Amino acid sequence: xxxxxxxxxxxxxxxxxxxxxxxxxxxxxxxxxxxxxxxxxxxxxxxxxxxxxxxxxxxxxxxxxxxxxxxxxxxxxxxxxxxxxxxxxxxxxxxxxxxxxxxxxxxxxxxxxxxxxxxxxxxxxxxxxxxxxxxxxxxxxxxxxxxxxxxxxxxxxxxxxxxxxxxxxxxxxxxxxxxxxxxxxxxxxxxxxxxxxxxxxxxxxxxxxxxxxxxxxxxxxxxxxxxxxxxxxxxxxxxxxxxxxxxxxxxxxxxxxxxxxxxxxxxxxxxxxxxxxxxxxxxxxxxxxxxxxxxxxxxxxxxxxxxxxxxxxxxxxxxxxxxxxxxxxxxxxxxxxxxxxxxxxxxxxxxxxxxxxxxxxxxxxxxxxxxxxxxxxx
Numbered sequence: 306x307x308x309x310x311x312x313x314x315x316x317x318x319x320x321x322x323x324x325x326x327x328x329x330x331x332x333x334x335x336x337x338x339x340x341x342x343x344x345x346x347x348x349x350x351x352x353x354x355x356x357x358x359x360x361x362x363x364x365x366x367x368x369x370x371x372x373x374x375x376x377x378x379x380x381x382x383x384x385x386x387x388x389x390x391x392x393x394x395x396x397x398x399x400x401x402x403x404x405x406x407x408x409x410x411x412x413x414x415x416x417x418x419x420x421x422x423x424x425x426x427x428x429x430x431x432x433x434x435x436x437x438x439x440x441x442x443x444x445x446x447x448x449x450x451x452x453x454x455x456x457x458x459x460x461x462x463x464x465x466x467x468x469x470x471x472x473x474x475x476x477x478x479x480x481x482x483x484x485x486x487x488x489x490x491x492x493x494x495x496x497x498x499x500x501x502x503x504x505x506x507x508x509x510x511x512x513x514x515x516x517x518x519x520x521x522x523x524x525x526x527x528x529x530x531x532x533x534x535x536x537x538x539x540x541x542x543x544x545x546x547x548x549x550x551x552x553x554x555x556x557x558x559x560x561x562x563x564x565x566x567x568x569x570x571x572x573x574x575x576x577x578x579x580x581x582x583x584x585x586x587x588x589x590x591x592x593x594x595x596x597x598x599x600x601x602x603x604x605x606x607x608x609x610x611x612x613x614x615x616x617x618x619x620x621x622x623x624x625x626x627x628x629x630x631x632x633x634x635x636x637x638x639x640x641x642x643x644x645x646x647x648x649x650x651x652x653x654x655x656x657x658x659x660x661x662x663x664x665x666x667x668x669x670x671x672x673x674x675x676x677x678x679x680x681x682x683x
Contacts, residue, residue, distance in 0.1 A: 311358060311491070320494035323383025324362075325487025326394055327435025328354055330460045332362030333378040333396035334439045338446035338456060340367055341374035341398050352442055354490025355434060365393060373399045384494040388471040389483060392464050398443065401455040406443040408436050408458045413465020414485060419478030421619030421664070430474070430484040431460060438490065460485055473585060478616050488525040500546050505555050507543045516541045517562040520681050521552055523583065527568040530661055535567070537681040547572070550581025553649045553656065563655040565677040566646070570618040570668050573660035577641035581649060594638065595621050602633040619664050635669035643671035 312319035332352050340346040346367040353359050365377045375397040382390040397411065410416070410429025417424050423432040431439070443456045462468070465482035469475065474484060493503075511519065520542045522528045528544060531537040545552035549566065556564045566573070571591060572583045577598070580588045596604075596612040604612075608628050615621050625631040642658055650656040657677045659670040 320385075321383040322494065323381045323385055323390075323492035324360060325435070325490055325492055326380060326389055326392075326462075326483065326485045327432065327438055327487035328352070328360060328490040329362070329378040329380050329394035330396055330431070330435055330485050331438035331442045331490075332360070333364070333376045333394055334398060334458045334460070335442035335446055336362070336364040336367065336376035336378070337374045337396045337398040337458075338443050339449075340369055340376060341372075341400065341456075342446055342450035342452055344369075346374075346376065350442075352438070355438070356489040356491045358491055360490070366395075373397060382492050385492050388468050389462075392462055392468060392483075394485075395461045395463070396439070397459045397461065399457045399459075401457050403455050404453070405455045406440045406447075406458060407455070408439050408460070410482070410485070411459040411461035413462035413468075413482040414460055415465070415469060415474055415479035415482040417478065418480055419616050419620065421615075421617030422477065422479070423663075429460070430479045430482070432484065432486050432488075434488045434490075435485045476616065497548070501548055501551050504543065504545050504548060504552055508552075508555050508559055508561075511541060511543065512559045512561065518677070518680055519543055519556055519561050519564045521545050521549075521556075521564055521566045523547065523549065523568045523572045526663065527572075530569075530663075531567045531681075534661075534666070535659075535678060535682075537567075537678065541681065547582055547584040547587070549576065549583060550649055553581075553646065553654070556656075557650060557654045561654060563657075563677055563680070564650070565674070565681060566656070566658040568658070568660055570660045570662050573642060573658060574618060574638055576645050576658070577638045579645045581645075591618055592621075594641075595634070598634045598637040598641070599625065599628070599630060602630050602637055604628050604630055604634075619662050622662065622665050622668075631668075639669040639671055642669075646671070 311322040335350045349363045351361045362378045367376045377393040377395045380389050380392045415430035469483045574594050575583045577594045578590045592613050596609045600609050611624050612621050646656045657671045657674040659674045661667050
């Protein structure tokens with residue numbers, strides 16, 4: 306993969322961005338599709354990421370045979386060196402009689418074994434946005450070649466099974482390899498210093514523009530839900546990653562009037578235990594929070610034990626529904642979230658929160674959330 310010359314400023318330093326595994330898979334699919342359909346392998350391909358950034362991917366280890374072609378793209382995490390940095394992400398493309406593009410995972414790409422993740426049980430752990438990117442690149446290659454029929458794309462990572470042991474995949478119920486991830490296609494450096502500095506800069510820009518009321522989400526899921534489901538105006542939106550406590554502190558320091566936090570339940574329920582840095586390496590506690598509040602609301606021992614053995618918050622919801630406890634538990638958690646957020650913010654910042662599931666929709670909200678939601682609808 307050619308170097309991406311995109312940087313995040315941190316004081317006098319600059320940290321280089323990189324590419325997601327999803328971008329690598331999409332670029333490899335484009336290269337393999339062009340090799341299959343034209344008989345010639347380009348040395349590199351250019352694709353447009355969901356972030357709006359065009360990237361050029363060098364193709365490695367191209368190969369082809371009767372009815373198939375394969376290319377690899379090497380993962381470059383920029384200055385965010387994770388377990389997948391340097392791994393080769395391959396795409397093998399085959400012709401199909403049926404039109405359209407089908408996508409699956411091969412060697413080194415994990416399989417989903419538990420509900421509540423981005424893909425259903427039994428599917429390859431290739432998330433929705435990477436699937437869209439791969440499908441779009443393969444479809445463009447078909448259109449460019451003027452060929453009828455369709456394509457089947459199989460993504461593989463030869464080192465994936467070994468790499469996955471260094472990730473959280475086994476704990477999430479993803480077995481056999483890594484996940485193909487990314488919502489923007491671009492990896493922003495994940496050093497704590499860099500992220501907090503970029504959050505502060507974003508807030509400072511809003512403050513300088515006269516914004517008094519902030520809309521904060523941990524990441525793309527919260528931002529998308531705010532825009533697409535709640536219909537909120539994102540012009541005052543800030544993403545804070547896992548650093549919710551730091552974002553609250555900075556909002557107070559910069560003199561904002563209010564802060565509305567909208568996030569996935571997997572992040573926000575941790576606040577009910579006072580966990581203000583929600584990265585799993587720092588603290589988890591989702592199961593413990595859900596189990597404790599379920600017990601407080603009258604759940605039996607078996608239900609509490611099942612909650613504690615669940616991997617995702619989405620797995621817990623059917624257990625609560627079976628016990629007819631979803632609303633009281635979510636209300637109890639919402640009050641605890643409210644208490645901890647207001648304790649962190651103090652008297653100078655009006656703060657509320659709503660949390661949701663991509664499967665079950667809105668799950669809970671603090672008592673004053675509706676008023677701030679209406680404010681951001683304009």
